[in-house]
Every structure is written in structure tokens, then in C-alpha cells.
Amino acid sequence: MSNLKAIRVRIASVKSTRQITSAMKMVSAAKLRRAQDKIVRLRPYANKLHDILVNLSQSLAEMDVENIYAAREGEPENVLIVVVTSNRGLCGAFNSNVIKEARRIVAEDYLDQYKNGNVRFLTIGKNGFDNLRKQKFPIVAEYNDLLNDLSFEGTAGIAERVMQAYTTGEYDRVELVYNHFKNAAVQQLTREVFLPVESVEEEFKTFLSTDYIYEPGKEEIIKELIPKSLKIQFYKAVLDSFVAENGARMTAMHKATDNATTMIEDLTLQYNKARQAAITNQILEVVSGAEALKG
Amino acid sequence: MKLEIITPDKKVYEGEVKSVRVPGKKGSFQVLKDHAPIISTLENGPVILVDIADTESSFEINGGVIEVKANKIILLAESVK
Numbered sequence: 001m002s003n004l005k006a007i008r009v010r011i012a013s014v015k016s017t018r019q020i021t022s023a024m025k026m027v028s029a030a031k032l033r034r035a036q037d038k039i040v041r042l043r044p045y046a047n048k049l050h051d052i053l054v055n056l057s058q059s060l061a062e063m064d065v066e067n068i069y070a071a072r073e074g075e076p077e078n079v080l081i082v083v084v085t086s087n088r089g090l091c092g093a094f095n096s097n098v099i100k101e102a103r104r105i106v107a108e109d110y111l112d113q114y115k116n117g118n119v120r121f122l123t124i125g126k127n128g129f130d131n132l133r134k135q136k137f138p139i140v141a142e143y144n145d146l147l148n149d150l151s152f153e154g155t156a157g158i159a160e161r162v163m164q165a166y167t168t169g170e171y172d173r174v175e176l177v178y179n180h181f182k183n184a185a186v187q188q189l190t191r192e193v194f195l196p197v198e199s200v201e202e203e204f205k206t207f208l209s210t211d212y213i214y215e216p217g218k219e220e221i222i223k224e225l226i227p228k229s230l231k232i233q234f235y236k237a238v239l240d241s242f243v244a245e246n247g248a249r250m251t252a253m254h255k256a257t258d259n260a261t262t263m264i265e266d267l268t269l270q271y272n273k274a275r276q277a278a279i280t281n282q283i284l285e286v287v288s289g290a291e292a293l294k295g
Numbered sequence: 296m297k298l299e300i301i302t303p304d305k306k307v308y309e310g311e312v313k314s315v316r317v318p319g320k321k322g323s324f325q326v327l328k329d330h331a332p333i334i335s336t337l338e339n340g341p342v343i344l345v346d347i348a349d350t351e352s353s354f355e356i357n358g359g360v361i362e363v364k365a366n367k368i369i370l371l372a373e374s375v376k
Contacts (some may be wrong), residue, residue: 038304045301048369052334052362152303153374212364215335216320224336225360228373235303 004278007271011264019261024090027102027252027270030183038150039239046232049205055212055230056222068167069226071196078118079110080162082134082194084178084241091249093177094187095127096201101189102132102177120171122162124238150242152235159234163227166195175236180193181244185251192237196225296328298344298368300354307354307375308344315344315362315368320366333363342370 059091083102085095100123106114113119121137123129126144133139141161165171174195179187214221298315300308316325318340326333337360343353359372 041305042303044299045303046372048301048362049360052360056334146338156373211332212362213331213333213335217332220320221334221336221360224358228360228371231373232303241300 004271004274007267007274011267011271014260014263014267018257021256021260022254025250025257028246028250028253032243034251035150035239035243035246039236039243042152042232042236042239045096046236047071049229049232053222055058055226056214056218067197067226069163069195069197069230072172076110076119077113078169078171078173079113080120080165080171080174081105082122082124082174082176083128084176084238085123085128085131086241086245087126087144088249089127090252091245092252094245094248095125097187097189098177098179099128099131101191102128103135105175105177105191106137110273123271124158125241146238147242150239152231155235155238156231159231160227160253162234163230171195175190176234178237178241179244179248180240181247184247187244187248190237190240192233194230194234196284197230296326296366296368298370300342300356300370300372302372302375304374307372311347312368313345313347313349315342315370317342317370318356319361326361326363326368328366330366331362334360334362336360337370337372342372 057211073090081102083098085098089095097126106119110119117138119138121132121239123132123139123142124146126142129139129142129144142155143158146158162171162174166174173193176190176192178190178192180190296312298308298310298312299306314325314327316323317335318338320336320338323340326329337356339357340355341353342356343351345351348366352370354372355376356370356372357374357376359370361368361370
């Protein structure tokens, strides 16, 4: 009988777990949709800025615009790795993938710099921060609160500080490591060079050029737009990771809910079998007792 | 003229306007119908627009860039108050 009770208690506990995981799944789904909206709203700005930059860069080749974010000569000496993770867990391998990738980058590409103590980390997200700190990696800054209320202004401030540090020569190279959102179930681990800026003059081709008046001048405009587009790139990465996080959590919670359901089915079967066995036993006892009385 | 004011977080304004005054790098200037195509960076300051119903409204922008082309104005601002 005690066995029966134990199974009943387990069923109840799995059921309440399932309730929690399915609620969390709903929450992530709602957050996912909201975060995706943000990306959609960012798109017109990012596209237009890109258009203007491409338009300008057509004439950039002829001019000698000094780019303070250009690559410096020689091997990069001081490296900053920006690690974007999540504040909360329960999202599958989302965080550990990023951390693994960050460590791989250090081990494979920047081992010399690391030995000299010139590789540093900037973390966005509590998970990455805790993990890297435990492994004694040097962390220059953490911005874990950013993810609680993700906005362009917040991220732009961080991007500005990183850009500032680059121009003063504190770093020679800044890389971003984050999860790119492919769909709710698939995150693509992405490693991106943030600084130096690879040349802006990519897509020349079919841009119909209008004769614009440039105020104050092409050069000044480009100088002002490059930081803007860098900030957008930074924001995009963080936003992308945020969307991917919620997608990952939604999928993880969906799987957990499914697992709980199969577990409940198994336990119910076990419970019924045990119950039947108990009843059979009781009948046997009664019958054999009656049999004994007769004799 | 069609005017769009866009920030990375949202679209602040979209609609038909008669005129718009923006804080250009080299001084504030006004854009009216059939303005020549222009790309200009903007300072921090007010954007004052007059819509087709002749109502005036203003936005405080925090730097940005404006593109005017064929009576279509697109204003990109980092933040708008």
C-alpha cells in the first residue's frame, strides 16, 4: 500500500512541475514575440542608415577619409571579447554554447595575448558573467541589468564606451560572441568582429545615386554615421541574442512539458497496475480466509 | 510631403507635412515642398513640423541624420524626447 501512496505523491509532484514548465513556455513565447517586434521596429532605421552609408561610400574611395575605427597595423595586442548570454537559466545549451565558444576563441586565436594578460571580457548577461568569473577570466565590465529592459539607449551607451576604449588604444580588436536567432528551436552561435571596422565600401553595384547636397560635407557625415552604424550593429547583436534566448527557453520548456506528460502516463500505468495487484491480493486473502473457516 | 521620423526603438512620426524645420550641423534649416535632395547630419535640438491641418508639433531629437529626396523626408534620430 505504501508503494501506491508513493506513486500517487510522485504523480502529483510531476503534474505540478508540468504546470510550471508549461507556464514558463507561455511566458517565453510572449516575450519572444515582443522581442521580435523590437527587431522589426529596428529594421527601417538600420536599413536607411545602411543605404545612406552605401550611397556615401561610393564617393569615399576618391577621398581620403581618416577612419579612427580602422584596423591598426600588425597583430592585435589587446583584445576585448563581448560575451552575450542570458540572465536566467532553463534555456538548454544556450549559455554554455556561448561560453564554450568564447573559451575556444581565446585558446585558438588569442593564446599569446591571453598569456600576457591582454585578453579581457565584457559580459552582458549574468550567466556568462558568473561562469567566466568562476574560471578566473579577467572581466572588465558586466551589464547584466541591460537585459531586464532592453533598449537602444542602454546598449548604445555600452557600445560608445567600447568604441572610446578602442580609439584610445586600450583595445586593438573587439569581438562579439552571441547566439543568432534562426528560429525558435535553432540558435546559431555567431562570432563577429565589432572593431576594427572592415571597410564600408561593400555593396557598390546597383545603387541609384541621386545628386544630393551634403551638409556639412561627405567626410563629416561619414565620420558621424560610422559610430551610429556601429551602435546599431551592437544593439542588433544583443537583441538577436535576447530573441534567441527566449526561443531557446520556449523550446526547452516545451520539451520539459512533453517529458512530464510521458512521465505522468508511465506513472499512472504503474499506479493502476499496483492498485490492481493490491485488489487481487485482498480478494485472495478474503477467499482463502473463508475457505479456512469452512474447513 | 511625406515625413518619417525613425529611431532604433520605434517610428516616432509618419505623415504628410507642409514644412519641417530641423537643427542642421551648420544651422537650423527648413524643408518645404520640392526641396533639393539633401543629406545632412543634425545637432541636438528641436524638430518643428507643420502638418497638412496646419497644426504645429515639435520633437526634441538627440542628434541624427536627415535625407530629403523627391518630397520624401526621412529623419533618423538616435532618441527623441
